[in-house]
Amino acid sequence: MAYELVVIGTSWGGLHALRKVLSGLPAGFDLPVVVVQHRHRDSDHLLVSLLQDHTPLRVCEVEDKSELAPGDVYVAPAEYHVLVEPGHLSLSTEEPIRFSRPSIDVTFESAADAYGARTIGIVMTGANDDGARGLRRIADRGGAAIVQDPSTAESAVMPTAALRMVPEAKVAKVEEIGKLIARLQARQKAAKRPALASEPSRGKPAAGGDGAPPRETR
Amino acid sequence: MHKVAQPPLAYDTQLEQLEIELLLEAIFRHYGFDFRSYAFSSIRRRIWKRISAEGLPNVTSLQERVLHDPQVMERLLLDLSINVTAMFRDPGFYRAFREQVIPLLRTYPFIRVWHAGCSTGEEVYSMAILLEEEGLLQRSRLYATDINEVVLQQARAGIFPLERMQEYTENYIKAGGKRAFSEYYVAKYDGALFNPSLTEHVVFSQHNLVTDRSFSEFNVILCRNVLIYFDRSLQTRVHRLFYDSLVNFGILGLGSKESLRFSQYEDCYEQIASEKIYRKVR
Ligand SMILES: C[S@@+](CC[C@H](N)C(=O)[O-])C[C@H]1O[C@@H](n2cnc3c(N)ncnc32)[C@H](O)[C@@H]1O
Numbered sequence: 001m002a003y004e005l006v007v008i009g010t011s012w013g014g015l016h017a018l019r020k021v022l023s024g025l026p027a028g029f030d031l032p033v034v035v036v037q038h039r040h041r042d043s044d045h046l047l048v049s050l051l052q053d054h055t056p057l058r059v060c061e062v063e064d065k066s067e068l069a070p071g072d073v074y075v076a077p078a079e080y081h082v083l084v085e086p087g088h089l090s091l092s093t094e095e096p097i098r099f100s101r102p103s104i105d106v107t108f109e110s111a112a113d114a115y116g117a118r119t120i121g122i123v124m125t126g127a128n129d130d131g132a133r134g135l136r137r138i139a140d141r142g143g144a145a146i147v148q149d150p151s152t153a154e155s156a157v158m159p160t161a162a163l164r165m166v167p168e169a170k171v172a173k174v175e176e177i178g179k180l181i182a183r184l185q186a187r188q189k190a191a192k193r194p195a196l197a198s199e200p201s202r203g204k205p206a207a208g209g210d211g212a213p214p215r216e217t218r
Numbered sequence: 219m220h221k222v223a224q225p226p227l228a229y230d231t232q233l234e235q236l237e238i239e240l241l242l243e244a245i246f247r248h249y250g251f252d253f254r255s256y257a258f259s260s261i262r263r264r265i266w267k268r269i270s271a272e273g274l275p276n277v278t279s280l281q282e283r284v285l286h287d288p289q290v291m292e293r294l295l296l297d298l299s300i301n302v303t304a305m306f307r308d309p310g311f312y313r314a315f316r317e318q319v320i321p322l323l324r325t326y327p328f329i330r331v332w333h334a335g336c337s338t339g340e341e342v343y344s345m346a347i348l349l350e351e352e353g354l355l356q357r358s359r360l361y362a363t364d365i366n367e368v369v370l371q372q373a374r375a376g377i378f379p380l381e382r383m384q385e386y387t388e389n390y391i392k393a394g395g396k397r398a399f400s401e402y403y404v405a406k407y408d409g410a411l412f413n414p415s416l417t418e419h420v421v422f423s424q425h426n427l428v429t430d431r432s433f434s435e436f437n438v439i440l441c442r443n444v445l446i447y448f449d450r451s452l453q454t455r456v457h458r459l460f461y462d463s464l465v466n467f468g469i470l471g472l473g474s475k476e477s478l479r480f481s482q483y484e485d486c487y488e489q490i491a492s493e494k495i496y497r498k499v500r
Contacts, residue, residue, distance in 0.1 A: 064446040064473075065453070065480045077475050083259035090257040091446045091475050093302045109224065110259045113231060140227050 002188050003144065004118040005068065005084070006031050006181065007111045009104030009134065011038040011126030013154025015050060017174045021122070022055040022073065024178025029057065031120075031185075032068040034082065034089065034111070036104045038126070041078040048075050064091045076102040084111040100130045108134020117142030120181060124148040124174065126158025132165040144184050145169035146177060225266055229276070237277035238262060244281055249291055251365075252428045253298060255452035264297045271297075299366050300447065304385070305340040305378070307442070308474045309392035312348060314491035316394045319469050320352050322497075323437065329358040332436045332463065334427060335444030336362040339373025340386075343402075344393075345440070346416040351396045355419055361434065363425035370422050377409035427456050432463040439464055443473040450480055457481040461498065470496045 010017055014037045022033075039047060045061070051073065052059040059073040060066075062082050066074060066089045076082040080091040081102050097103035104123070108131060111119045121138035123131040125148060139145040147169045150156035163169060172180050225234055238261070242254045253261060269280050272290065283290040306312050323329050329349075333342050342362040349355040364370050378386075387399040403410040425433070427444070439460050445453050460470055461483055470487060472494040478484040487496035 062475065063479070064476050065450055067480075080475055083257070083263075085257065085259050090259055092257075092260045092300065093443050093446070094260070094263075094300050095302060106263075110263075113225075113262075114259065116231070137224070 002118065003031060003120050003185055005111060005115045006033045006120045006122065007036070007084070007108055007138075008033065008122045008124065009036045009108060009126075009131035009158075010124040011100075011104075011128060011130065011155070011158055013125035014038070015047070016154065017124045017148060018051060019054040020174040021124070021177045022051060022057065022059075024175055025055070025057070026178065026182040027056075028071075029182075030070040031181075032070060033057070033073045034062075034068075034076070034084065034107060035073060036076040036082060036102050036107045036131075038100055038102070038104075038128075038130070039078055051075065062089050062091065065089070076107065078102070081106045083107065084114045086114050098128070098130060100128070104131035105134040109137045112137040112141040112143060115143070119143035120146065120184065122146045122148075122177060123159055123162035123169075125153035125155050127155045128157060129161035131158060132161040135162050135169065136165045139166050139168065146180060147171055148177070149173050234262075234277060237281070238265060241265070241277055241281045241284070244285055245291070245294075248285055250429075251295065252426070255428070255449050255455075256298075256447055257449050260300075260447060261298065264300075265294075268294045268297045295366075296368075299369075301337040301366065301369050303337040303340045303443075304382070304389070306344045306386060306389035306393045306395075307341065308493070309389045309394075311442075311471065311474060311493045311495070312344060312393035314493040314495055315471065316348060316352065318491045319438070319495060320348075320354070322467070322469070323354060326437055327357065329354060329438070330434060330436045331358060331360045331438040331440070332434070333360060333362040334425070334439060334441040334460075336364050336370075336373060336422075337366075338369045338378075339376065339422070340378060341440065341442065342373065342420055342422075343376065343378075343412050343416055344390075346420060347390075347395070347402055348393075350416065355416075358419055360420040361436075362420055362422045365424065365426045365428075367424055370424060374417070374422050376412040376414065376417060377407060378403075378412070380405060380408065380410050383410055427459065428452065432459055434463070435465050436463055436468060437465055438469045438471070440471040442471060443476070445476055446473065454481050454483070457483045461486055464498045466498060468498045470498065472496070 048059050048061050057071050057073050061077050062074045068087055079101055083090045097106055108121050119138050121135045123135050135145050145166045147162045148159045149171050150159040152173045153159050246252045246254055274280050336342050342360055349358050390399040403412045486500055488499045490497045
C-alpha cells in the first residue's frame with residue numbers, strides 16, 4: 001500500500017515552517033498535501049500566495065468537495081473544518097473544537113479514517129495541543145507520523161504535545177521533512193515494486209535517499 | 219470541554235460504514251428524515267458524538283435505541299443539525315450583493331427571495347436590513363426555510379445574543395451598511411430584539427431540501443453553508459431544485475467556500491461578483 005495523502009498541521013510560527021517544508025519536497029512530488037494552519041479569518045488568500053511563492057506545486061484554498069489531485073497543496077480556509085473523504089475534501093462550520101476552527105484533529109482523524117495507512121501526518125510549530133489526537137489516530141491506523149523537532153520549532157507546545165501522544169513519531173527539522181517524506185515513499189515503492197508491476201504507474205518514483213538522512217529519534 | 223468521540227480502533231471501517239448506512243436507512247424509513255446522502259465524514263462524527271453521549275458501544279446499538287426511543291432520535295437530530303450562523307456573515311458577500319444585485323432587483327415590480335437553510339435567521343434579518351436600506355423591502359417577500367423547527371422558532375422571535383452585537387456591527391459596516399446598526403434592535407430579555415417591522419415581509423416555514431419540492435418562483439435564492447453537509451449527488455439534486463425555482467436571470471448566492479464547480483449546473487449560471495453570486499443565464 002503506497003502513501004496517498006499528506007496532512008500537515010501547524011499554528012503559531014507555521015508560515016515559516018510550511019514554506020520550508022514545501023520548498024523541501026522533492027521535484028515531481030505527487031501526493032496531495034492538505035495544510036491546516038490556525039489563523040485569523042481575514043487572511044485566507046494571503047496565506048495561499050505566501051506559500052505559492054515558495055513551491056512549484058499548485059497551492060489553492062479548499063472549497064467544499066475539492067478533489068484531491070496529486071501534487072496539489074490544499075489550504076484549509078479560516079472558520080471552517082476540513083474533513084477528508086476518499087478522493088475529496090468536505091467543509092463544515094461545526095463549532096470550534098478546543099477553540100480551533102479549522103481543527104487539525106478533525107482533519108487528521110478524518111484522514112486516518114478515510115486513508116488509513118496511506119496517510120502521512122505532520123505536526124509542526126504551534127502554541128496549543130491541537131493535532132496530537134489526530135496524529136495518534138493516523139499512527140494507530142498504520143500511517144506515518146512526523147513531528148517537527150520541538151527544539152527547532154518557533155513554538156514547541158504543539159510538537160511536544162504530539163510527541164507525548166505519539167512517542168514513536170519520526171522527529172525531524174523542517175528542512176529535513178521533505179526528504180523524510182521522499183524516503184518513506186521510496187522505501188514503500190521499493191518494497192511494493194514487484195506486486196505493482198502489472199498496475200499502471202502512479203507517477204515517477206520519488207527522488208531522495210541521496211543526501212544525508214534526516215535525524216530520526218526512534 | 220468533553221473529548222472528541224471516536225470509533226474504537228478495532229472497529230473495521232467498512233463494517234462501520236455499513237452500519238451507518240443501515241442506521242440512516244432505518245431513520246429514513248421509520249421517521250422520514252433523509253440523511254442518506256449527507257457528507258459521510260461529517261455525519262459520522264456527529265453519530266459518534268451521540269453514541270458516546272448515550273454510553274453505547276457501536277453504531278448498531280444506537281440504531282436499536284433510535285428505533286425504540288423517539289427521544290434518542292430527537293437528541294440525534296439535534297446532533298446532526300449544524301446551525302452555526304451570524305449576521306452579515308462574510309460581509310464581502312453582502313457588499314457585493316448591494317453593489318451588483320440590488321440594481322438588477324430594482325427592475326422588478328415584486329421580489330421573491332428564498333433563504334434555504336436559514337437556521338436561526340441571522341441571514342434573513344441581514345437581508346431584510348439591506349433591502350430596507352435600498353428601499354426595496356416594501357415590495358419584497360422573503361421565504362425563510364429550514365429543516366429544523368427549533369431554529370425556525372428562534373428565527374421568528376428575532377432575539378439574538380447581545381454579546382454578538384459588536385461583531386455584527388463590524389460586519390454590518392464592512393457590508394456597506396448605511397445607518398447605525400443599533401437602530402435595528404433594542405436590548406431586551408437579555409438579548410437584542412430586532413425591529414419586528416423587518417419581518418413583516420418574511421415567511422418562516424419548515425422545508426426539507428432533500429425531500430420537499432419547490433413552492434414558488436424566486437428572483438433570489440440564498441443557500442449558504444448548507445450544501446457543504448451534502449454529498450455530491452445530493453448537491454446536484456438540490457441544484458436542480460434551485461435551478462427550477464429561479465426565474466430567468468434569477469440570482470443564486472452560495473457560501474464563500476462553496477461553488478457550482480462540482481455540480482452539473484455550472485454552465486447554467488454566470489458568476490457576477492468575486493463573491494459566490496451567480497446569475498441564471500440559460
Ligand atoms: C450552518 S447553517 C447555515 C445558516 C446560514 N445559511 C448561514 O450561512 O449562516 C446550516 C442549516 O442548514 C439546515 N439544513 C440541513 N439540512 C437541511 C435540509 N435537508 N433542508 C433544509 N435545511 C437543512 C440546518 O438545519 C442548518 O440550520
